[in-house]
Amino acid sequence: MALVRDGGADTFRGALYVFHSKGADRIKAVWWDGSGICLFAKTLEATTFCWPRNAPTRVRLNHAQLLTLIDGLDWTKVRPVAVKRPESVG
Numbered sequence: 001m002a003l004v005r006d007g008g009a010d011t012f013r014g015a016l017y018v019f020h021s022k023g024a025d026r027i028k029a030v031w032w033d034g035s036g037i038c039l040f041a042k043t044l045e046a047t048t049f050c051w052p053r054n055a056p057t058r059v060r061l062n063h064a065q066l067l068t069l070i071d072g073l074d075w076t077k078v079r080p081v082a083v084k085r086p087e088s089v090g
Helices: 063-070
Strands: 003-005 016-020 026-032 037-043
Touching (some): 016 063
Antiparallel strands (some): 003 016, 016 026
């Protein structure tokens, strides 16, 4: 299962792929940083990563959700806040 950031399937345009182990206690993230492929790995000792059950092959996460997932918390509870554009400046 993979989670894709930035909605693109193009590895060279900001896509981040996150994979989990069978027990969901380990994750690996792979992305292109402009000069090479980067690998991030993390293991949780006391708990498991929150992972969607029966999810589609792609799940889009925003930056806050991704950081929450990496911290081992329930990223599904993180919702974006709508910010209104200012009507005037000055």
